[in-house]
Amino acid sequence: MSKILFFNPKSAEGKSRFPNSILSIAATIEGKYDWAIVDGNREAEPLQKLRSYMETGEFRYIGFTVMPGPQTKQAIPFARRLKEEFPSSIMIWGGYFPGNHYQAVLESGCVDFVINGPGEHAFPKLIDALEYDEPYELIQNLIYKSCAGEIIKTSKEDLFEQDPLPPLPYDRLDTFYSASKYLGKTFLGNHTMSYHSSIGCPFKCAFCAVVPYYEARWKAKSAKLVYDDVKYIKDKWGADAIEFTDNNFFVSEKRAVEFAKLIRGENMSWWGMARIDTMDKYSDESLAIIREAGCKIIFFGAESGNNLVLKHLDKGGTQTGDQILHFAGRLRKFGIIPEYSFILGTPGATQKEVMDQIDFEIGFIKKVKKVNPDTEIIIYLYSPVATEGSDLYNQVRSLGFEFPTKLEDWISPQWEGFDIRRNPLTPWLRPYMIDKIRNFETVLNGYYPTVSDIKLNPVKRQIMHLSAGIRYNTNIYNGPYEVKLLQKLWKYRQPELSGF
Ligand code: B12
Numbered sequence: 001m002s003k004i005l006f007f008n009p010k011s012a013e014g015k016s017r018f019p020n021s022i023l024s025i026a027a028t029i030e031g032k033y034d035w036a037i038v039d040g041n042r043e044a045e046p047l048q049k050l051r052s053y054m055e056t057g058e059f060r061y062i063g064f065t066v067m068p069g070p071q072t073k074q075a076i077p078f079a080r081r082l083k084e085e086f087p088s089s090i091m092i093w094g095g096y097f098p099g100n101h102y103q104a105v106l107e108s109g110c111v112d113f114v115i116n117g118p119g120e121h122a123f124p125k126l127i128d129a130l131e132y133d134e135p136y137e138l139i140q141n142l143i144y145k146s147c148a149g150e151i152i153k154t155s156k157e158d159l160f161e162q163d164p165l166p167p168l169p170y171d172r173l174d175t176f177y178s179a180s181k182y183l184g185k186t187f188l189g190n191h192t193m194s195y196h197s198s199i200g201c202p203f204k205c206a207f208c209a210v211v212p213y214y215e216a217r218w219k220a221k222s223a224k225l226v227y228d229d230v231k232y233i234k235d236k237w238g239a240d241a242i243e244f245t246d247n248n249f250f251v252s253e254k255r256a257v258e259f260a261k262l263i264r265g266e267n268m269s270w271w272g273m274a275r276i277d278t279m280d281k282y283s284d285e286s287l288a289i290i291r292e293a294g295c296k297i298i299f300f301g302a303e304s305g306n307n308l309v310l311k312h313l314d315k316g317g318t319q320t321g322d323q324i325l326h327f328a329g330r331l332r333k334f335g336i337i338p339e340y341s342f343i344l345g346t347p348g349a350t351q352k353e354v355m356d357q358i359d360f361e362i363g364f365i366k367k368v369k370k371v372n373p374d375t376e377i378i379i380y381l382y383s384p385v386a387t388e389g390s391d392l393y394n395q396v397r398s399l400g401f402e403f404p405t406k407l408e409d410w411i412s413p414q415w416e417g418f419d420i421r422r423n424p425l426t427p428w429l430r431p432y433m434i435d436k437i438r439n440f441e442t443v444l445n446g447y448y449p450t451v452s453d454i455k456l457n458p459v460k461r462q463i464m465h466l467s468a469g470i471r472y473n474t475n476i477y478n479g480p481y482e483v484k485l486l487q488k489l490w491k492y493r494q495p496e497l498s499g500f
Pocket residue numbers: 011012013017019020021022024025062063064065066067068069070092093094095096097100115117118119120123196208209210245246247385419420421496497498499500
């Protein structure tokens with residue numbers, strides 16, 4: 001029986017996390033097909049390693065997971081090389097990048113199949129079909145090119161229950177790469193594990209890549225199963241903190257509180273992502289239990305303080321500017337740090353409108369800081385991450401925006417900047433506007449250095465705070481070279497660049 005080779009392209013500098021996307025797929029073929037994994041975060045020469053597996057002649061299938069941005073840098077050239085050197089191999093890609101940009105991926109000629117959405121059912125079925133030479137056309141969540149060169153997208157499968165899925169093969173991973181080295185040092189703890197406890201999100205924000213992928217659906221593992229998994233990793237490899245990578249960990253108050261009660265005695269710190277309007281409905285009692293159980297900081301997409309912009313972004317739910325401010329104050333009482341992300345540079349009819357909105361958001365962010373100075377602020381530039389063919393994509397196209405059509409173009413410096421939301425390439429956003437946002441961000445990060453930078457000691461923090469004080473308090477943000485110099489000198493960490 002042919003073997004399967006998985007590749008997790010390098011996704012972060014320094015710190016590597018459990019390759020959860022690959023593990024959840026490998027779990028579904030464990031015991032049936034033999035597999036190996038190459039992790040770009042753990043290899044000096046990952047292409048060489050992939051090649052060495054392929055040269056054994058035992059591997060017919062190659063599975064890559066690809067997020068936009070840094071992972072494309074290895075994924076695209078490596079897929080090209082492997083396909084050239086091993087033309088009879090079958091290359092299968094999954095993850096947000098191929099799901100949302102399948103045309104460029106399949107037209108490249110080096111990828112045979114895209115798994116469009118959760119792969120736990122589609123992948124083992126596809127391998128069985130290919131292995132036994134059976135039809136695969138009816139397998140859901142697939143995108144491929146027909147013999148006639150037409151791109152075929154099969155129907156999307158309903159989200160499946162998460163508890164019955166097979167457990168992630170952590171012990172097997174440990175035979176390739178020591179599992180304890182996936183537990184990195186963060187502001188949460190010395191051995192932080194990452195865990196994905198639910199998939200999708202019930203909301204439909206217009207700018208979010210999760211929406212076309214999961215179509216506003218959400219399914220979660222039960223609190224008990226999450227706790228058991230965490231406990232296993234804690235007991236076996238010494239995890240002392242958890243980063244929940246779910247899009248929306250706190251959808252269900254009942255589940256969050258149940259989990260908090262279970263983890264309470266384990267002395268672990270944790271972090272997760274949530275919506276402000278959802279969590280503002282939590283009772284005081286629930287918030288207190290969650291904090292007591294070790295939840296130190298929660299990431300929220302605040303997006304904008306302007307209700308009209310929230311509406312344009314289709315933020316959904318009941319979130320308003322007033323609620324964003326009020327909730328920052330509410331969390332302060334419980335000692336939970338809110339991490340608010342904002343989207344600046346949204347479209348406007350005139351340059352003045354775009355600029356006025358930027359100034360409004362800057363003023364709003366300062367109000368949030370007044371209500372709760374501990375609030376962490378992440379500033380993103382509005383990047384239309386719309387799927388090819390969606391309404392938003394058509395709308396931004398009409399304003400002059402185009403995605404690359406060739407796979408290799410995605411790794412050009414300009415699209416790399418787009419992917420990490422630093423350079424949105426949107427025609428309405430002028431360089432002077434980007435400068436204003438960046439300069440404000442520099443001053444803000446100087447005045448309020450992030451808690452997630454564990455290298456920054458209290459003295460350095462104080463020096464940075466003082467260096468940015470006059471600018472912050474007088475609203476003069478141009479050319480903050482002195483603050484930049486300190487940030488460069490002390491290698492200041494920006495969560496907006498590293499994902500989180
Ligand atoms: C963890 C994470 C990271 C980690 C690295 C993850 C890794 N792969 O090593 C870090 C923190 C490094 C990171 C960085 C970034 N990330 Co990130 N990340 C995530 C996050 C939170 C979880 C991913 C995950 O582990 N999911 C768990 C697994 C089980 O789910 P999954 O990946 O979807 O996999 C399923 C399917 O997609 C499919 N599948 C996936 N891969 C494969 C492979 C095969 C072979 C098959 C068959 C199937 C398959 O099957 C899986 C099981 O169902 C997601 C959001 C989310 N909640 O999913 C964002 C997300 C993927 N990241 C995103 C982005 C944009 C980034 C950045 C590029 C930018 C930024 N500023 O955040 C940065 C890069 C910064 C930098 N300079 O390095 C976006 C992508 C948006 C888009 N346009 O598509 C997401 C969706 C967040 C968001 N809501 O905007 N990220």
